[in-house]
Amino acid sequence: MGQYTAPLRDMQFVLHELLNVEGEVKQMPKHADLDADTINQVLEEAGKFCSEVLFPLNQVGDREGCTYAGDGVVTTPAGFKEAYKQYVEAGWPALGCDPEYGGQGLPAFVNNALYEMLNSANQAWTMYPGLSHGAYECLHAHGTPELQKAYLPKLVEGVWxxxxxxxxxxxxxxxxxxxxxxxxxxxxxxxxxxxxxxxxxxxxxxxxxxxxxxxxxxxxxxxxxxxxxxxxxxxxxxxxxxxxxxxxxxxxxxxxxxxxxxxxxxxxxxxxxxxxxxxxxxxKGLNAMFVMMNAARLGVGMQGLGLTEVAYQNSLVYAKERLQMRALTGPKAPEKAADPIIVHPDVRRMLLTQKAWAEGARAFTYWSALQIDKELSHGDEGERKEAADLVALLTPIIKAFLTDNAFESTNLGMQVFGGHGFISEWGMEQYVRDARINQIYEGTNTIQSLDLLGRKVLGDMGAKLKKFGKLVTDFVEAEGVKPEMQEFVNPLADIGDKMQKLTMEIGMKAMQNPDEVGAAAVPYLRTAGHLVFAYFWARMARIALDKESSGDPFYKSKLATARFYFAKLLPETATSIRQARAGSKTLMEVDEALF
Amino acid sequence: MGQYTAPLRDMQFVLHELLNVEGEVKQMPKHADLDADTINQVLEEAGKFCSEVLFPLNQVGDREGCTYAGDGVVTTPAGFKEAYKQYVEAGWPALGCDPEYGGQGLPAFVNNALYEMLNSANQAWTMYPGLSHGAYECLHAHGTPELQKAYLPKLVEGVWxxxxxxxxxxxxxxxxxxxxxxxxxxxxxxxxxxxxxxxxxxxxxxxxxxxxxxxxxxxxxxxxxxxxxxxxxxxxxxxxxxxxxxxxxxxxxxxxxxxxxxxxxxxxxxxxxxxxxxxxxxxKGLNAMFVMMNAARLGVGMQGLGLTEVAYQNSLVYAKERLQMRALTGPKAPEKAADPIIVHPDVRRMLLTQKAWAEGARAFTYWSALQIDKELSHGDEGERKEAADLVALLTPIIKAFLTDNAFESTNLGMQVFGGHGFISEWGMEQYVRDARINQIYEGTNTIQSLDLLGRKVLGDMGAKLKKFGKLVTDFVEAEGVKPEMQEFVNPLADIGDKMQKLTMEIGMKAMQNPDEVGAAAVPYLRTAGHLVFAYFWARMARIALDKESSGDPFYKSKLATARFYFAKLLPETATSIRQARAGSKTLMEVDEALF
Incomplete structure (x- = not known):
């Protein structure tokens, strides 16, 4: 039950209108010839495979699970093997891989978009090729030429x-x-x-x-x-x-x-x-493994985005179909026994929360993947270094912020279904159960928070954070004078200022007491995630304002979602900043015996 | 796997030290002879039954589930039937029932405490006697004498x-x-x-x-x-x-x-x-059914409390045993391979959050059950009316606030276990799955929020809310002058003021546009829940301060948890108030086609 359609329009908006990837790849000798049409065709084909082959296996995979027959033999759910065969035959494993080993050499941002769709359609299945790709990247970066020759072609082909x-x-x-x-x-x-x-x-x-x-x-x-x-x-x-x-x-x-x-x-x-x-x-195994772990952390972020998107799509369909109660302002579908539940403000809050988390995450992760391509392939060394720093800073935010949001989103999607959401048949509760692991594996979200605050931010005295901050202040300066952008730029500038002050305050306290880092890390990451989302939502609003008069409802929708984000989701920082500032005292003063 | 021990010390603290139930029942002719010893003995016996009989069936119940064999026959999991037989033989169904039909006639607050423990031990099982008790209450209130005679004795006995x-x-x-x-x-x-x-x-x-x-x-x-x-x-x-x-x-x-x-x-x-x-x-069936639904809503709140408590207990044990990493301030268990994870600030945050939600919920629900007893049995009509109003006001908060907190708590309990939390064997993920239904059934938490804001608060122009507000301001006036209470009374007074202003603001907006109620309801309920919790945590802190010098570590623990609540959880209202005030505009302006 349920449905999934690749959100191609929004993916194209992010890649072409927000990020101008066709322009960006011109600075990357490896990818300079790639054009928008090719990208779009790849995504469209991938979307079909996800909707038609993978999504129908998602529920059966959950219901059957894997079987351990003893003697080391594991059988995957019905259809998984055949779907993987199709995936290999279509050449999808090779998409982002090095042509030297049989890969198609497409940029990370294309592979990333593929993984969003795979995860929407079937996260459990996607983990098979997902981990393979991580192993490919690790051996590609650290293996001896002999190991690379022995393993990479088979991993790229997907037969191993x-x-x-x-x-x-x-x-x-x-x-x-x-x-x-x-x-x-x-x-x-x-x-x-x-x-x-x-x-x-x-x-x-x-x-x-x-x-x-x-x-x-x-x-x-x-x-x-x-x-x-x-x-x-x-x-x-x-x-x-x-x-x-x-x-x-x-x-x-x-x-x-x-x-x-x-x-x-x-x-x-x-x-x-x-x-x-x-x-x-x-x-030095941990260094080598970190290549794989960082790729995996981005991958987990894409699992979060994938589940957010599919939960949104299905709860939206239900909200438009399910009739229950009348609108508080009077009947909207008087010819029916009741109004569709999308007329109710709180149902809209649940839908728009999922939509804002999904579209914000798409902008953020596609942009991040583009930074990875810059890091790997940009013609200019300074740009490569700049991009590498941004990726290092933002990886823990992608992993933790997006998976927390995905758990919230899948739960909201389920809540829209009421009692039916709790019933397995409808498929919504599976998204919640699948989403839950993403907050735990590849380093729990607490570990991500400690990585962000302790290592990535305080570890270099805020240098990497300043690089992202510069993007924000440049945008604020360019747009702050325009009246139509006030509603987006003012709160963005505000959260930017607060983030800077909060970082300095925690940095000072941490010099006295290292537990201050541990106490502040989780709400600090939530605050940082909002700085990032506020930045991308403001940038998307800018584009939508420019194109609103085109008559394409897509831009109206984008603008409405941006407004919702600033009105209803960004205020989470009012709490997270207070929690981060509240420090370690109430946590650490309690003797273990008093718990 | 796992364990459950009835939190008798805290239950007794709430009943006797916070609520003085022995004194209160003296004003209730029906219960005037009840003494503290009797109550404690009942709770102790119930605790044993829950730990020894019900808790060991919790995981097997989840794993086996119920079986439908066709022809209308349903088989419960192994052991459920035998446990129910023991429950009936011990007379537990009769605990809170009318002696006229074979009941033991104990007050609602004792029955409520029983249900906390039953739910901690095994929510799925507890729903069998729980719904029976609801049916008993409905027939007791609305059945004809013939129906009462035909059904009540069997329901009280528990054989039906x-x-x-x-x-x-x-x-x-x-x-x-x-x-x-x-x-x-x-x-x-x-x-x-x-x-x-x-x-x-x-x-x-x-x-x-x-x-x-x-x-x-x-x-x-x-x-x-x-x-x-x-x-x-x-x-x-x-x-x-x-x-x-x-x-x-x-x-x-x-x-x-x-x-x-x-x-x-x-x-x-x-x-x-x-x-x-x-x-x-x-x-007039809905009126009659509301007796049952209100009882059920309180019951769902107790399910929330029960799961919060058992998740806390199990994650605490694990946090003290699991060795992983060193404390940020240097090794705490240098003789071991690593420190127990309870040394880490964020693990403590997760534990203290569960503890503060559990103990706050216990104070709130036991007090509410005492109000039900006053409503039913107080000698003075004014007191009965006063109590009835408070129960009506607070029922949706009990249902929604406690079940939201329980979902957070069970998830935090699971998170403390890291990857092991996701594995069924450890039992933590079951608490999350069980807790999830409590946010949905007996009226979704959105419905509870609409009931609170639309009916209970705005429906009588804030009269019932003022009654609870009076309890808060009386306490603030009495304690506000005492220096040692500043840290609790100041934020309590602050949230009380904010709640009042927020209510008036929404009331004014709702007169223009009924959608403002729907848009504000959910964050309004979260804010109201914190007003209630801040009140009970301040009252508990008062007692703990008075008795801290006794040397009993219980009071130190209570005080530490109160401080944690005010520092780390109450700040949620900074967000919820902003969300409630943000109104319906960004929700309702979006055309349905733009979702």
Whole structure:
């Protein structure tokens, strides 16, 4: 039940009208020839695949889940394997990959748009190719030429998939205490032994081989995070000819029963002297893995956006169809037994909240993906550095802010359905259950907040934050004098000022007491997320104002949503700033025994 | 997995130290002899039953769910039936019931405390006796003497259970359009035909008979809510001797697959000329049903409190045991591989949020139950009226504020567990799924907000709100001069003032445009909820300050939680007031086609 249609019009608005990607890629030698038509065609094709093939499998995937038959064999839900075959045959895994290994070499922002749609249609399924793409990026950045030759073409083609194996039963956030061991075999390979848990896509029946990227300790490794190395551990060891060879000693011991994403196998992986090869330098595995984790964090943000969009679409359809009560201002559909519930102000609040979170997230993440392309491919080194700093700053905001908003949005989507939202058949409660994991994995949202405030902001004395702040102040200066933009620019300038003051205040307090960072981090990230959203909503409002007279209702809708955002969502910062400023005292003074 | 221990110390604090129930009941002739020891013994026994019998069935109930075997037969999860037998044998159904029908005649506040514990231990199970108690109250208030004689003793004993049958496929919130028909049989009974959905506890194997209270239309009924009558429709028609007789034409057609409360059967009930008897006057069924709905709304608030408490208890245990990372201020458990996560400020925020919501809700709901006892049993008519007004005002706040807080709390409890929280085995994700329905059923939280703002506050020009306001200002005047109370009384007085101004502002705007009520209602209720919580937290802080020097760490803990509430949770009103004031413009100006 339910439906999903790729929001192509809004995607095109963001890519072409807001971001002018066709102009931007001209500064990137690799992508200079890419034109808008090609991008649009790719998105349209992807949208069809998502609506027609993936979305119909979303509910069945949830209902059936994955099956562990013993002996390490995992079966994915009916249809998953066939859909993956189609995905591979259409060449989608190669979209954003390096042509040297068979990729299509399209920019990150195109791949990112693809992932929004895949996640809207079926998050659990999308995690199989999603993790593969992360493994591709990690090996592409850190693998030896031999490893790249052995693995990248198969990952790009999609016939092999990938995973990341970090977590162990006693450590998730705290990788410094991990225990999996890697002992040199003397032939350049290592024998790896240990247990990994929560390995998404760890075992399945969709690909002929699975390439695990595994964190482990060398025998002489120093303790803590400085003694962790990264290894590639294939399920089947590739032959010299590059095909599937000998079965390796890494097997799935069981799969988890969990709240959501039932269609994705969450595996316990047992490594029993499994053969692995070092990726990157010894004891610097976390650095190498961070390439994959940062990609994954952006990917989780796209899961948040995808679920926000699909929840919005379905609750909107219901709100227009379901008849219940009359409008407070008198009947709007007197010929019917009752009015459609979209006449009620609070139903509109629930719909517009989802819409504002979705469209704001789309602008923010597509822009961020464009920064990644700049970082990787811009012709000018200064631009590359600038973009890299912005991506580093904003990655934790993308991950945490968007997934918190997605959990709110999927819950609002469900709430619009009333009691029917709680019933599995309608599909809305699955979005809530699927959305919930996104706030937890790839670093909980608390960890993202600490990364933002402690490392990205205070860690360089606010230098990266100032770079984003400059974008805001430039826009405010350019638009602040225009009367029609007052309603957007004034609150944007205001939250910009408040953010600056808040950052300085916390920075001062943190010098006295490091717990102030931990106490302020979560509401600080919410505030920062709103600064970002206020900036993009003001920019989108600017365009919509310019084009409103065109008669295209799209711009009226955009403007109305911008106004809603500033009136109803941005005020969250009145609370988050107070919470951040309230500091650590009431948290830390309480003795543990008093809880 | 997991654990639950009845929070007897805090329950006793609320009943005896905060509310002085022993003194209060002296003004109620019915209850004048009740002493604190008796109350405490009852609660202690109930706590044991909940920990030892019900809690161990909570996860199995979720995993197994109810089974519909066809032919109207529903089987509850393993152990449910036996636990219910024990519950009946111990006499718990009779606790708060009228001695005339075999009840123990204890006050509502004792029964309420029982329900907190039942819900902490097993919400899905508790809905069976919970709905029975609602049916008891409705028949006790509105049934004819014959109906009371036929049904009340069995409901009090618990050998028969009850339901409320309101919702139909096309109407939930909007009962005015319901279609189920009741035609007179000529013998004083009616033949009732129609389909009811979402009937909790509608069919099961735990009791020998099920007594349905069904809304339906008489042949000559006027359209809308003024044409709805209430009927009692038993599964088996009682014989003259009061035992189970002929099978009636009301059968379960199927049960729903849903997000949570799997252990409770959510039934489609088909009525095919089922025999029913009128309860209350013809066409005034909604009035009669409101007795049951108001009881149910308080009951849903207790479900919220119950889940908040059990999520808190379990995440606290985990936070003390799970080792991960070092404290930002340096190692706290240097002898271990890492510090317990309770050293981290944001983990403490998550724990204290749950604790403050739970203890605030306990004070608020126990006090509210005491008002119900005053309403029913106080010797003075003025006091009865006063209490009735307060209960009417506060019922929607109990239902919506507490269930929203419970959804937040269960999610925070789950978040403390990180990835393990998402895994079913740990039990935390079940609390989230169970908590979610409480925001929807018995009137969605939007409906509660409209009831509060539209009917209870603006409907009498703020008269009832002023009564609660008087309690606040009396306390502020009495305590405001004391230096040690400044930190609590100042923000309480502040939110009281703001609430008053906000109410007047919305009232003025609503006279111009009724949509202003719908637009402001949800954030208005959040603001009102905080006024109530700030009041009770200030009162509890007063007692804790008085007794802090006793050396009992309980008071230090209470004071710390009060400070946390004022520093970190009350600031939500900075946002909710802004949202409420932002009005209906950005919601209603958008044409439906622009969504």
């Amino acid at each position: 998939t990938g995973t990341m194996c970090l977590t162990e039963p006693h450590c998730g956030t705290d990788l410094g205490i991990l225990r999996t061991k890697a002992e040199p075999n003397g032939d350049g390979s290592y024998a790896i032994t240990g247990t990994k848990i929560f390995i998404s896509s760890g075992e399945h029946d969709m690909a002929e081989n699975i390439i695990h990227l595994v964190l482990a300790r060398l025998p002489d490794a120093p303790p803590g995070t400085k003694g962790i190395s990264l290894f590639v551990v294939p399920k089947f060891i590739p032959t010299a000819a590059g095909e599937v060879g000998e079965r390796n000693g890494i097997t799935c011991g069981s799969i988890e029963h969990k709240m959501g994403i039932h269609g994705n196998a969450t595996c316990v992986m047992n490594l029993d002297g499994a053969k692995g090869w070092l990726v990157g330098e010894p004891n | 259970t009850g339901t409320m049958c309101l919702t139909e496929p096309h109407c939930g919130t909007d009962l005015g359009i319901l279609r189920t028909k009741a035609e007179p049989n000529g013998d004083g009974s009616y033949a009732i035909t129609g389909t009811k959905i979402f009937i909790s506890s509608g069919e099961h194997d735990m009791a020998e008979n099920i007594i349905h209270l069904v809304l339906a239309r008489l042949p000559d009924a006027p359209p809308g809510t003024k044409g709805i009558s209430l009927f009692v429709v038993p599964k088996f028609i009682p014989t003259a001797a009061g035992e189970v007789g002929e099978r009636n034409g009301i059968t379960c057609g199927s049960i729903e697959h849903k997000m949570g409360i799997h252990g409770n059967a959510t039934c489609v009930m088909n009525l095919d000329g089922a025999k029913g008897w009128l309860v209350g006057e013809p066409n």
